[in-house]
Amino acid sequence: xxxxxxxxxxxxxxxxxxxxxxxxxxxxxxxxxxxxxxxxxxxxxxxxxxxxxxxxxxxxxxxxxxxxxxxxxxxxxxxxxxxxxxxxxxxxxxxxxxxxxxxxxxxxxxxxxxxxxxxxxxxxxxxxxxxxxxxxxxxxxxxxxxxxxxxxxxxxxxxxxxxxxxxxxxxxxxxxxxxxxxxxxxxxxxxxxxxxxxxxxxxxxxxxxxxxxxxxxxxxxxxxxxxxxxxxxxxxxxxxxxxxxxxxxxxxxxxxxxxxxxxxxxxxxxxxxxxxxxxxxxxxxxxxxxxxxxxxxxxxxxxxxxxxxxxxxxxxxxxxxxxxxxxxxxxxxxxxxxxxxxxxxxxxxxxxxxxxxxxxxxxxxxxxxxxxxxxxxxxxxxxxxxxxxxxxxxxxxxxxxxxxxxxxxxxxxxx
Numbered sequence: 001x002x003x004x005x006x007x008x009x010x011x012x013x014x015x016x017x018x019x020x021x022x023x024x025x026x027x028x029x030x031x032x033x034x035x036x037x038x039x040x041x042x043x044x045x046x047x048x049x050x051x052x053x054x055x056x057x058x059x060x061x062x063x064x065x066x067x068x069x070x071x072x073x074x075x076x077x078x079x080x081x082x083x084x085x086x087x088x089x090x091x092x093x094x095x096x097x098x099x100x101x102x103x104x105x106x107x108x109x110x111x112x113x114x115x116x117x118x119x120x121x122x123x124x125x126x127x128x129x130x131x132x133x134x135x136x137x138x139x140x141x142x143x144x145x146x147x148x149x150x151x152x153x154x155x156x157x158x159x160x161x162x163x164x165x166x167x168x169x170x171x172x173x174x175x176x177x178x179x180x181x182x183x184x185x186x187x188x189x190x191x192x193x194x195x196x197x198x199x200x201x202x203x204x205x206x207x208x209x210x211x212x213x214x215x216x217x218x219x220x221x222x223x224x225x226x227x228x229x230x231x232x233x234x235x236x237x238x239x240x241x242x243x244x245x246x247x248x249x250x251x252x253x254x255x256x257x258x259x260x261x262x263x264x265x266x267x268x269x270x271x272x273x274x275x276x277x278x279x280x281x282x283x284x285x286x287x288x289x290x291x292x293x294x295x296x297x298x299x300x301x302x303x304x305x306x307x308x309x310x311x312x313x314x315x316x317x318x319x320x321x322x323x324x325x326x327x328x329x330x331x332x333x334x335x336x337x338x339x340x341x342x343x344x345x346x347x348x349x350x351x352x353x354x355x356x357x358x359x360x361x362x363x364x365x366x367x368x369x370x371x372x373x374x375x376x377x378x379x380x381x382x383x384x385x386x387x388x389x390x391x392x393x394x395x396x397x398x399x400x401x402x403x404x405x406x407x408x409x410x411x412x413x414x415x
Contacts, residue, residue, distance in 0.1 A: 003222045004230045011205070011234025016241065025245040049074045049126050051118070052089055052101035056081045062104045064137045073129045076102065093119050102130065109138045181334060184361035187284055188330045191354050195291045196323050198239045199299040200316065202231055206303030207312050210396060224393040232296040236289065243288075283360050283370065290377045291353025294384055295319065301388040304395035311402050326354035337363030346373050349380025387412055 015021055053076045055062025066076040079085060079101070089101040100118025107113040114134050121127070206228075209218065218227055298319045306312035326345060333342040337359040345355035346369070356373045359365055394411040395403070403411070 004226050004233070007222065007227060007230025008234040008237065011231055012237050012241075015201070015235065015238045021238070021242070025242050026249065048072065049099040049123075050077070051075070051099055051116075052077050052079045052092075054079050054081050054085060054089070054101060054103050056103070056105040057108065058106060059109070059141055061106075061108055061137055061141065062102075064140070065102070065104065065133055068133045068136055070129055070133075074126060074133075090117070093117070099126075104134070108134060109141050112138060180362060183280070184334055184358045185330070187280075187361050188327065188354050188358045191284070191288055191291065191357060192323055192327045194239055194243075194288065195295050195353060196320060198235050198292060199295040199319075202235050202296045203299035203303035203312060203316060205231055205235070206300050206392075206396070207306055207309065210303065210399075211308065224396055225389045227396075228297070228300050228389060228392045231300065232293060235296065236292050239288075239292065280361065283357055286374060287353045287357050287377070290374070290381060294349060294353065294377070294381050295323065297381070297385045297388040301391040301395070304392040305398070305403055305408070307399050307402065315402065322350045323354070326351040330354070330358055333358050334362050337365070343369070347376055349377045349384075352377050 051074060053062040053066055055078060062076075062078050066078060069076055079089070089098065092098045093100055096119075099120070100116060103115040103117070105114075112135075116127070116130055118126075208214075222230075299316065302315045302319060303312060306315055329341070329345060329351075332339070333345070333355060336342060342355065342359055345351040346359050348355075352373050356370065360370065390412045391408060394414075
């Protein structure tokens with residue numbers, strides 16, 4: 001036990017003292033905080049778009065559109081159609097005298113067709129404002145043609161503000177749809193990145209000691225299994241320490257959001273800072289530790305069977321693909337946490353470290369599903385660690401050609 005503790009202590013100190021660790025520890029919260037703060041800043045401080053409206057309709061649709069635009073987002077100037085108007089407006093856009101120009105004809109009412117030409121057509125705010133305004137214009141003209149009083153219809157319109165509250169544990173909580181989505185999304189992406197990066201760190205550490213022959217000295221003092229276990233536990237302790245730094249720093253960044261002028265709720269952003277309960281934190285830590293132990297054992301085995309970085313990168317791809325499968329399935333699980341596909345992924349040990357926390361945050365799961373999933377994950381960890389340890393025991397001292405699957409099976413049987 002003292003030997004394992006010595007390896008854990010060495011792994012922890014060696015990684016924490018590196019400048020890269022502190023860079024990642026400080027950059028991580030800034031990066032994730034930026035996903036909420038920066039878009040809110042950009043949306044709240046969007047620049048006003050000046051466009052020209054070329055009205056070729058017979059019903060004065062361009063004039064109606066110019067009057068209905070939200071002048072804080074788009075300001076339109078009417079331009080009479082002509083043979084050379086398009087060319088002159090294109091030149092004005094190229095010279096940055098205009099942001100773009102809108103072509104409107106009778107087809108707007110007949111088939112809903114219009115055209116917007118600009119130097120930047122990827123602004124969802126501008127495109128949405130133009131589309132919604134033209135839709136109102138076309139609807140208004142059609143209603144007038146049918147003899148319907150549009151003023152009465154506008155007065156009868158009611159804006160609906162839908163409040164969403166999640167039910168958990170048989171009680172209605174204050175958690176909204178945006179908070180539930182954000183919690184599940186960020187838990188999934190943090191688990192994916194952390195398990196993958198720290199698993200690769202274990203593989204790199206094993207490969208470094210193997211290629212520099214340091215492992216030959218270590219094996220003379222400790223058993224291969226103790227060495228592998230110490231590396232996994234030491235790297236896991238580093239990751240938990242980094243999570244602690246991320247939590248404290250992230251909380252401080254969140255408390256400063258109003259001083260930065262970024263309010264994700266008022267900006268209509270889908271990402272909102274959720275309330276993390278003690279149960280959710282426990283689920284996150286349990287599946288992170290379980291996923292880390294599972295994948296670190298596999299990555300350690302990959303490092304043991306590889307002779308150089310190129311071989312290790314190739315051999316790690318099947319292991320990484322298991323994590324990638326969980327990650328790309330995350331949005332499907334967010335849409336329906338109780339689907340057969342989501343339930344299956346949350347029970348398979350190789351995908352449950354991401355699938356189950358995402359389902360837990362997005363839905364209302366019975367505790368028995370979590371218990372079954374954790375039990376299967378523990379069984380998977382024991383089985384994978386047993387196989388990985390036997391591969392590690394033989395492969396750590398092997399150099400030269402990477403073993404094929406038949407040789408790996410022989411190692412597992414005979415180690």
